[in-house]
Every structure is written in C-alpha cells, then in structure tokens.
Amino acid sequence: MEKQPDYELIERLKAGDNAAFDTFFVKYYQMLCLNAYWFLRNEAEAQDLVQTFFIDIWDKKLYLNLNGDVKGYLHQSVKNRCLNYLRKQKLTREQQEDFSMLQDATDKPPETSPDYIRQLNTTLDDMARQKRAAIHLVYVQGKRYQEAADEMGISLNSFKTHLKRGLKLLRHAIIQK
Structure with a gap:
C-alpha cells in the first residue's frame, strides 16, 4: 500500500470515504500513542486517549476543518488532551486528599x-x-x-x-x- 499524502486522505474523508478514515487512523495511531505516552507515562491511558481522539475526529466530523499536512495539528491536539487529562487527574487527587482530611477531622x-x-x-x-x-x-x-x-x-x-x-x-x- 503506497503512502498517501494527508491532503488526499482529508479530501477523501470530506467526500465520505470511510476507508480513508481507516488509512488515516493506521497512519497516525502509533505516532500519537507514543506522543501521548511521553506525557502520561501509562500505555493503556495513552492508547485510550488517542482512540478517544480519533473517535472525536470521526463523530464530531473534525476532519471537515482539516487541510493539507495535519501531522502538527494531530500532535498538538493529543498534547493538549494529555495536559488536560493530567490537570484533571491532579484536581481529582487534591479533592480526594481534602476529603480524606475532612473525613479524618469528622471522625473525631x-x-x-x-x-x-x-x-x-x-x-x-x-x-x-x-x-x-x-x-x-x-x-x-x-x-x-x-x-x-x-x-x-x-x-x-x-x-x-x-x-x-x-x-x-x-x-x-x-x-x-
């Protein structure tokens, strides 16, 4: 299978070609998982995040806004999702710690x-x-x-x-x- 330029894949996606999405997914999935792993340091979380990203691209038709070479956009989008995920995790940990302290205080x-x-x-x-x-x-x-x-x-x-x-x-x- 020959490598297809991004702009051609995007045009096929915009035209409703489901096979183009599969090609797009296969082309970028591994790279984006490695990118996400670099931030999250957890392989399963990285894969889940990237899969969710691709689902959003398809379900929300984000591909309609893509043009030309999309590698930079994909990289930045996954990076932003990782940072948001880490922020949310940190907030959850802080809330659990606060709750534990309050729980300890109310036990007395x-x-x-x-x-x-x-x-x-x-x-x-x-x-x-x-x-x-x-x-x-x-x-x-x-x-x-x-x-x-x-x-x-x-x-x-x-x-x-x-x-x-x-x-x-x-x-x-x-x-x-």
Whole structure:
C-alpha cells in the first residue's frame, strides 16, 4: 500500500470515504500513542486517549476543518488532551486528599469547650479577609466553589487557594490547642 499524502486522505474523508478514515487512523495511531505516552507515562491511558481522539475526529466530523499536512495539528491536539487529562487527574487527587482530611477531622468527636471555640474564633478573626470569606461561603453558607468564587469576584483557582490556606491555618490552630 503506497503512502498517501494527508491532503488526499482529508479530501477523501470530506467526500465520505470511510476507508480513508481507516488509512488515516493506521497512519497516525502509533505516532500519537507514543506522543501521548511521553506525557502520561501509562500505555493503556495513552492508547485510550488517542482512540478517544480519533473517535472525536470521526463523530464530531473534525476532519471537515482539516487541510493539507495535519501531522502538527494531530500532535498538538493529543498534547493538549494529555495536559488536560493530567490537570484533571491532579484536581481529582487534591479533592480526594481534602476529603480524606475532612473525613479524618469528622471522625473525631467535636470539641465544644469554651477555649476551643475561642481559639477557633480568634483564628478566624485574625485570618485575612478573603480566606475567612472563602471558609464562610463554603462551610457556613454551603455554597459551591464556583458560586463562592463568583460572589467574591475572583477566579475559581484563586478561590481554592484562599480556601486551602484558610483551612490550613484553622487546622494548625486546632492542633496547637
């Protein structure tokens, strides 16, 4: 089978030739899997990501927007998907860690002595305004992170940083009690 230039494959795809997609897949699958593996360091995840990418190309008809040599586009698209995947994994890990810490804290019987409450209130009062607001919006008012961030007029990531730092200060104050 002779190597067919990308522009010909793309034209055949646009014309509705299913065999052109198979050729396109075979031509780039291995290279894109290696590319994804370089970022993910997991062969199965890399293959899944690349297969999902090809499914999107077909289902969403992304090939209609392709022109000429597509190797660079494919490489960059897989790279972006890998980076997004890694970001999502990191966020999931952080949320699981936060949940574990909260779970550990809720497993202990609540402390209600006047000294404990005074220490808690003093720590909250001494805390920077945005950290205190972040804790109040989430834990007192029960708002979701995005809602609270919008109300404070800051980005979601900034909000998470304020909340995380505020909780760290509270934990430190409670432990030192």
